[in-house]
Amino acid sequence: MKNSLFILICCLAYTGSFAQKSLNIHKSNFMLESFPTSSIDSIRFTANGTVMRIYFENTQSEYLLAEMDSITVTNSYLPTEGTIDMSQTITSQILGGTQPYTIYLPPSYNVDTNRKYPVLYLLHGLGQNYTSWATDGNLKAIADAAIANGTCEEMIIVSPQAYASFYVNGYYQGMNYEDYLINDFIPAIESTYRIKANKGGRSISGLSMGGYGCTYHAFKRPEMFSSCFAMSAAFTGTYPQIGTLVTERTAAELLEFPAFVMECGTEDFAALPMNNALNSILVQTSLVYTYTTRAGRHDWAFWRECLPKALKLASDNFE
Secondary structure (H helix, E strand, C coil), X not given: CCEEEEEEEECCCCCCCEEEEEEEEEHHHCCCCCCCEEEECCXXXXXXCCEEEEEECCEEEEEEHHHEEEXXXXXXXXXXXXXXXXXXXXXXXXXXXXXXXXXXXXCCCCCCCCCCECEEEEEXXXXXXXXXXXXXXXXXXXXXXXXXXXXXXXXXXEXXXXXXXXXXXXXXXXXXXXXXXXXXXXXXXXXXXXXXXXXXXXXXXXXXXXXXXXXXXXXXXXXXXXXXXXXXXXXXXXXXXXXXXXXXXXXXXHCCCCEEEEEEECCCCCHHHHHHHHHHHHCCCCCCCEEEEECCCCCXXXXXXXXXXXXXXXXXXXX
């Protein structure tokens, strides 16, 4: 009986949690006089129907296909966990002083140092702060799991400090937060980290006040964001109204809007009427969007269930 050969390629220079990426090749895939080539990360292999050659960095190994039915190559190089940092700040001329933020870097960020990543700007709600998604929202564990199970691709996730600004100018203590977000914060983040700094590499999502904020910026600046997921959004108040950002656009302009999802709990007695009201406006336009209601309240249990969906929406619309 012929054997299956298992080849484990490890990189011992990196410590931490690792993902085993495996590829199984049956010998029937290799016909005489053919030279298929494939790869897993930095592993490359070729075969000519007789010999399988495995290349990893500066090493090469050969295996006779006649002696086995299949070869499984496993790379144990990549870590499985991202990192989260709540200690970083930027200096802002618009708001003054230093402004904090939380950042999640995906598992391969510190290993694959030439790679650029898409980014999700994840906005907090009223009465919360830049750490809330990390501490109450379980951001790291949810992002790690979503990446590991294939729900989304690797991405950088950033949560800025927004106070009670509703992410617009002039709503809170005369603060020009919109100017800060667009002209200070996003450029600072995208020049500090290896980010795909274009519409196809940028998404925005948020909860409650942040659900309003992400929708406001996605609709006002559709050229900046590829997708937006609004959770239990607070679509009301004296700040700019969302509906007019859509109704004042032409059908051709609405075709260029980001992919948009809003989701609200049926027991969320404050936000549900607001979301229903906006839906009644949007449904009369040609905007393509999704509105979902399901059992849930205005709480972290609901928002933690939204987060994997927001990650998937972002990933599905990244270029």
